[in-house]
Structure formats: C-alpha cells, structure tokens
Amino acid sequence: MFKKVIACLLVIFMLCSSSVSISAKEFHSRYNKGEMVYLTFDDGPNQYTPKLLDVLKRYDVKATFFILGKKIKGNEAILQRIVDEGHTIGLHSMTHDKKTFYRSPQTAVNEMKQVQQLIFDITGVKSTTIRVPYGSVPHMTKAHRQAMEKAGFDMWDWNVDTLDWKYKKNQKAMRYQTIKQVRAHRAYYQASIVLMHDHATSPESLSYMLRHLTREKFLFLTTDQAKEPYHFYNKWYGTSH
C-alpha cells in the first residue's frame, strides 16, 4: 500500500515537473508566432456586421468583436450570431465618448460592466475582454488601468492599425498597408493584432485580405486563445523560432 502511494506521488511529481519544464518561451510561442493573426473589429454591432460574418464564414476564420453598448439595441440578433458562429466577444464601452468614459477610473469600469451585463442578458456570454475607446494611450492613467485590472478586465490594444476610418475612400491603400504590416510581423516572429471597424467598406476589404493571407498559411486566432492580453503597456516579444 505504502509503495503504491509512493508510486502515485512519483507519477504526480513527474507530471507536474514535465509541465513546468515547458519553457516560458515555448509557451509564449503558442500564441505569439509570426503566422498568427488576431483580427479584431470595433464599434459594432451594426448593419455591416452580418456581411463581415459572411466573409469570415467563407474563409472559416474566427475573429474578436469589441461591442459598443449603445449599438446593441435593435441589433440583438447580430450579437447572437457573432456568438453562435464561434467568434469572441469583447467589450468596447457604452458611450465611446472620451470625456464621459475616462472621467474617472470608476466611470470607465462602470461602462464596461454595463456593456458586459447587456451582452450577458442577451447571449449568456460574460466577457472580461475589453478594448477602451481610442486605445489605452494616452487616456488610461495608471489608476484607470489598476481599476480595470481589479474589476477583472483584460485590456487589449493592437499592433496593426488598418486606419480603415481614414482610408474610407482609398481601400486599396488600406489593404496594401495592412498586408504589408502583417507580413513584416511574420518576418520578426511577431503575431499581428489587427484593428478594424464594422464599416461599410470593411467586408470587401476583409475579403480581399483573407483571400491573400489565407493562401500564405497564416493562422487566425481570437483573443481568448492568448495566454495574456496584448496592450501598449504589455507588448509581446517576438519569438526566435
């Protein structure tokens, strides 16, 4: 009996030590490799979101949607479709208003909690992944960041800005720049976190980009497949293999 207990303990010890022996670098590389692309869409749901979902379905690609609370009413079915089709839901505030949202750490947290609750009531999904309006720099003070962390939220920024809001009339330039940046990240063994919006021109651009990137064997992931959030204060390093 005693021997059996010892053997059991030994097996448990071996199992534990083998998982510990996976190096931090190796673990990191599971979600941060050059071929990994995290597509993220902000400011929906709206009338363009279903077209984005159609494109993603066509290429069998999953993405992350950062939901704006004030856009949910009337778009509940779209929100549900995002969930049903296996995409990840993130939170993007209620108002998107710089002054209102950032007034204090508590106002920022409260807005995220409100949109979190709205989404939960409709879909049953309780997301703790957030992207703050206009990104975390320069608006998120240390106190804001600490309050978000304390409330259990994981903040995400991006490292590829498509500038789709700026290039509305020049989609070609937007697509070209985006693909170029994603390829450049791959060359440096760095995953790409791509910022896009649910705009009228986005579905067509997304389709173009996926037509090219899927041919190049990129791997598309959602934010909940990463071990830690990527934001401007926590930039992932590239891996060397």
Ligand SMILES: [Zn+2]
């Ligand atoms: Zn936004």
